Amino acid sequence: MSSPSLIGAVVLDIEGTTTSISFVADVMFPYVRRNLQTYLDQHWDEAQLQADVKLLRELSQEDAKNGVAGVPVIPEEGDKATALGKVVKNVTWQMDQDRKSTALKALQGHMWESGFASGELIGDVYEDVIPFLKRLDELMIPTYIYSSGSVHAQKLLFGHTAAGDLLHFFKGHFDTTIGLKVESPSYDNITKAIGVAPEHTLFATDNILEAYAAEKAGWHAALADRPGNKALPEGHHFPVVDSLYKLLDGTDKFAFPKDVQRVPRVGIAVIVARRSDNKVLVGKRKGSHGQGCYALPGGHLDFGESWEEAGRREVMEETGLELGDDFKFATVVNVVAYNLHYVTLFFLAHRRSEEQEAEVMEPHKCESWEWVDWDAFPQPWFSSIRLLKEDRWSPFS
Secondary structure, rough: OOEEEEEEEEEOEEEEEOOHHHHHHHHHHHHHHHHHHHHHHHOOOOHHHHHHHHHHHHHHHHHHHHOOOOOOOOOOOOHHHHHHHHHHHHHHHHHOOOOOOOHHHHHHHHHHHHHHHHHHOOOOOOHHHHHHHHHHHHOOOOEEEEOOOOHHHHHHHOOOOOOOOOOOHHHHHHHHHOOOOOOOHHHHHHHHHHOOOOOHHHEOOHHHHHHHHHHOOOOOEEEEEOOOOOOOOOOOOOEEEOOOOHHHOOOEEOOOOOOOOOOOOEEEEEEEEEOOOOOOOEEOOOOOOOOOEEEEOEEEEEOOOOHHHHHHHHHHHHHHOOOOOEEEEEEEEEEEEOOEEEEEEEEEEEEOOOOOOOOOOOOEEEEEEEEEOOHHHOOOHHHHHHHHOOOOOOOOO
8 A cells, every 4th residue: 555645735725615605605795785886986986996897897798799688788888877876786686696707806806805904804714724724834835725716805815814814824826717626627737836746735625526626637635524515425535624624634645744844944035226326125024924024025945946036036026026137146144033044145136127116016925115225224124134234234335
């Protein structure tokens, strides 16, 4: 008998797995219905809402052209009250039909963003989820989300739970833009994206058709049996758990490491300097270790990457900036903080175009970006910056 495969990545479904099905049905969807008229009225003239309305209008016209019965068509022209009323009818009709159109998801996502920001919506996760995520983090096993809900909605939910922001536990997020969850090629696509062999990947879901699709792609799969979930059919061979933490016990097919040898990781930090005045780009961290501290763009070296590839990737992911060709090594520090150990390499670089401006590409990790003098680097300092400051080191001396 062969030994069980050691799990190297975990992919989680949301509804019925990490979060009760009733949360979406009884909280998130009713929030949209209850606030739709007011939200449209308050934000009607904003570009974001008009982009959402454009998608809804185009879909309604396409539905009418295809003979879809009962579709409320949103007109091209007309006064605000008439157009707004048609949007309300169309959105309500789509939700009554349980449609999951891209146009509907876009508007719902922006409304949920407003609800989470105001505190009216609070993300819901089962009580076993956080201990499970913490243990995977301790074992250095990357965790991903794969849900039919948009990546935007996923991040809103996990970024605003009663226990706080959980997004730092996740390496990445996938939705149906990578493929339908009941189709095996979707899991092949995720395998390519995460770089972990299928036989070392575990998917947890409440949907047996999704489990079969993942298994066909070579993954391990387990079924979540939560209160309110649809009853699972008999005669299947998948492990069933009522707590994700129980997955750590493993089966005869897969196993988790009991512990992991803690070793230092390689950190990458990029000093993005402005040519005109040598000011550097600084961000305020949130939702992760070092929350509230000021730091440079950066992250850690992924397997197989060069230092320069990692630095350019991190800057692009965090700020949207493309760096020029002058990417140079600056210094290195040994950081032991937040129960982590990093050997952090610093590099000096400039924007490819001085007209580019930094954007907050990962709002769950960074509050804002600003240009500051190195000697006036705002406090509190992130741990690696603190070491440089204590050493009186400067990239420009």
